[in-house]
Amino acid sequence: MTASQVLQEIYAAPDAVRNMLAVNRAELPALARRLRDLQPPAVVTIARGSSDHAATFFKYLCEIKLGIPVASLGPSLATLYHAPLRMEGLASLAISQSGASPDLVALQQAVGEAGGMTIAAVNARGSPLSKASEVSLDLGAGPELSVAATKSFIASATLGATLVANWAEDAELLAALERLPQVLTNAIACDWGAAVDALTDVASLYVVGRGPGLAMAGEAALKLKEMCGLHAEAYSAAELLHGPVALAGPDFPVLVLAGGISDRTPAALASRLAADGVPVYLAGGQAEGVAFLPVAASDHLFTDYIARIASFYVFAEALARRRGFDPDRPPKLKKVTRTF
Numbered sequence: 200m201t202a203s204q205v206l207q208e209i210y211a212a213p214d215a216v217r218n219m220l221a222v223n224r225a226e227l228p229a230l231a232r233r234l235r236d237l238q239p240p241a242v243v244t245i246a247r248g249s250s251d252h253a254a255t256f257f258k259y260l261c262e263i264k265l266g267i268p269v270a271s272l273g274p275s276l277a278t279l280y281h282a283p284l285r286m287e288g289l290a291s292l293a294i295s296q297s298g299a300s301p302d303l304v305a306l307q308q309a310v311g312e313a314g315g316m317t318i319a320a321v322n323a324r325g326s327p328l329s330k331a332s333e334v335s336l337d338l339g340a341g342p343e344l345s346v347a348a349t350k351s352f353i354a355s356a357t358l359g360a361t362l363v364a365n366w367a368e369d370a371e372l373l374a375a376l377e378r379l380p381q382v383l384t385n386a387i388a389c390d391w392g393a394a395v396d397a398l399t400d401v402a403s404l405y406v407v408g409r410g411p412g413l414a415m416a417g418e419a420a421l422k423l424k425e426m427c428g429l430h431a432e433a434y435s436a437a438e439l440l441h442g443p444v445a446l447a448g449p450d451f452p453v454l455v456l457a458g459g460i461s462d463r464t465p466a467a468l469a470s471r472l473a474a475d476g477v478p479v480y481l482a483g484g485q486a487e488g489v490a491f492l493p494v495a496a497s498d499h500l501f502t503d504y505i506a507r508i509a510s511f512y513v514f515a516e517a518l519a520r521r522r523g524f525d526p527d528r529p530p531k532l533k534k535v536t537r538t539f
Contacts, residue, residue: 203345203525203527204344205346205349205426205516205526206513206516208343208344208345208349209349209509209516210387211341211350212350212353212354212383212387212509212512213383213384213387214380215339215341215350216380216383218339219337219339219340219354219357220339220377222337222339223336223358223361227336227361227362230318230334230336231362233316233334234316238288239288239289240268240289241269241289242268242269242291243270243289243291243292243310244257244258244271244272244294245271245291245292245293245303246293246294246295246303247295247300247303248348248421249352249355249421250294250295250348250352252418252421253352253356253414255413255414256411256414256415257356257359258271259414260363260411261363264363264366265363265366272291272310274300274302274303274305276309277305277306277308278301278305283313284310284313284315286310286313287313287315289310289315289316290318291307291310291315291317292319293306293317293318293319293332294359295320295328296338296351296355297322297323297326298322298327298328298329299326299327299328300328301327304328307328307331308331311332311333317331317334318333318336319332319334319335320338320355320359321336321337322337322338322339322343338354338355340353345527346527346528347422347426349512352418352508353383353505356414356508357505360376360501360505361373361376364376371499372499372502375497375498375499378502379505379506382502382506383495383505383506383509385495386510387509387513389492389493389494389495389510389513391482391492393492394480394490394492394514395514397478397480398429398480398518399518401429401452402450403431403451404430404431404453404454405432405443405446405453405454406431406432406433406453406455407433407435407439407454408456408457408465409435409437409465411458411500411501412458412465412507413434413435414504415456415508415511416456419454419508423515426516426519426524426526427518427519428522428524428530429518436467437464447472448476449477452479453469453477453478453479454480454482455468455469455480455486455489456483456504456507456508457482457484457507458483458484458500458501458504458507459483459484459496462483462484462500462503463484465483466483466484467486469481470488473489478490480492482510483503483507492510494507
């Protein structure tokens with residue numbers, strides 16, 4: 200059977216990351232120096248869909264490594280409410296595969312006009328979003344033909360991590376990111392077939408992460424809805440216990456995306472849920488009573504999270520086919536979503 204377009208693009212993710220790192224070899228350190236000089240008290244992000252989950256990953260890393268708060272701005276501030284933004288001394292990071300959605304472009308322009316430093320991360324050279332930004336970074340993922348974003352999401356998350364690593368002058372994280380392409384190759388080879396068998400007929404599930412892992416949980420839940428026709432919701436491992444856990448049970452399983460052994464909170468939740476009779480599928484970490492999914496370990500917690508989503512993508516493509524969906528043609532969706 201011919202591999203789907205989305206599976207081919209998942210397989211291309213390691214090369215996409217290599218290319219992204221190469222094409223931004225000079226740009227990212229230079230941008231980091233500008234940001235250190237600017238010393239913004241806060242950063243805002245502008246994105247939708249998968250790109251917004253990449254922005255959430257950047258948010259957590261920026262707050263953890265730099266102590267700089269990051270907030271997501273809603274494009275309707277510019278397109279619907281025409282809000283008077285006050286952005287002096289701040290920076291914005293807009294992330295988009297196409298760089299063509301008018302509402303993202305409008306908000307980035309509004310931020311720049313309000314005095315903010317505007318940065319774009321796009322996979323389309325010369326896109327409207329690039330032109331609306333003071334600095335434009337190339338995701339370097341190459342053409343992405345499948346409707347579901349995979350390699351461009353991985354490139355976006357890695358670019359955000361690399362920007363933070365340069366900004367923080369974190370040599371350990373920078374070295375881990377250079378090794379990430381091989382880790383991704385290993386992650387793509389991980390076999391989650393047992394979870395495909397178990398989740399083929401379920402109607403709903405939770406996807407759980409914590410901190411930067413929450414961004415990956417959000418992306419996973421989106422892909423389960425988009426590709427597999429499966430109702431999935433993402434929650435923090437802490438937030439799930441504030442009410443939503445009441446729905447989890449024998450027919451409402453939980454997929455937990457954890458980092459390494461040091462990522463204790465998701466694993467502790469996994470053990471608790473399993474003890475209550477909830478089917479739990481754990482990727483990363485250690486817990487009792489759960490179904491373990493094989494993972495590719497990196498040597499850094501942050502790159503562990505990126506590896507998890509690569510393994511998940513292969514699983515989601517297989518689950519979509521098992522559930523009778525065409526992973527290349529999700530119903531009602533197009534590659535470029537033009538919202539206003």
